[in-house]
Amino acid sequence: MAGSVYIKDRMTNLKLAMVLEVFTVSGAVAGAYLAIAMPVWVIQALLGCVLFYTSITMFRERKGGPSASDAGSRERAEESVLLAGEFYDVQSSETVSYGVKNLKIGTVTSFIAGAVSGMVGIGGGVIKVPIMNLVMKIPIKAAAATSNFMVGVTAAASAVIYFESGLINLKLAAPTIMGIMIGAYIGTKLLARSRSTVVRRVLAVVLSFFGAVLLLKAGGILAW
């Protein structure tokens, strides 16, 4: 639902999503096999630490968008013109144009994000949005929308396997879907109207929450 609104508003960067999706989907498949070889608690602990670190970085970055802060680093970082995008920000009522930087790091981390989301069962979005925003210097709203497009595809890749294997719990899935739909609808409306700084803060809080949950799970304190 959210994805459809973002695409219509051109907040989703389709080309970037396609490039990163190749790596995420490959990662998701690799993750299924890696999960067998590696103890789950190790993955959870590692990811928990990564999320905490990302959360702190998100909080520290003062500016709403990355545009102002990287004027100096512009010469150093390669910028991919081919993947550049722009969208209309309803909140600030201005058109935001941006380039994509550090594409190589972005693709590698997308692969890892895909693998991790397959192994731990959390959306790869919590990794992808910070990477796109902090490393690839994409405005937070475009990063959120693009990640939204990708998460559905990555999730579908593993969901099909679970569906075929008869591992989906209908009594659990049906009510959850209803709740998610309402939440996603409200979230989508909110994102367009929120200030970028607020979006980043919310994300930082969410990252800390997931980080804490993962570390507690790794330590065997949380059982779900």
Add this chain to the structure above:
Amino acid sequence: MVTVEELISWVLRIGVLSGVTMTALGFFVSADLAWAGILVLILTPFMRVAMAGAYFLCRREYPFFFLAAYVIMILVIGSFLRIN
């Protein structure tokens, strides 16, 4: 003139809304309908990649078309994999 973004957006909307409606109705009426709804929801992202691929093909942006084709290929292979 309908833009490609709008077209993809509508496909997603129809897919998600029909999937959710089927799942919700099926929860009370029949489990088969609910399962079909979940399958529609899972398959909707396949559609969005396929449409993005078609979009790039029409615009002769072949590298991106091949990326989309690769993603669909992986999704199809995935649908043949089983756990256990």
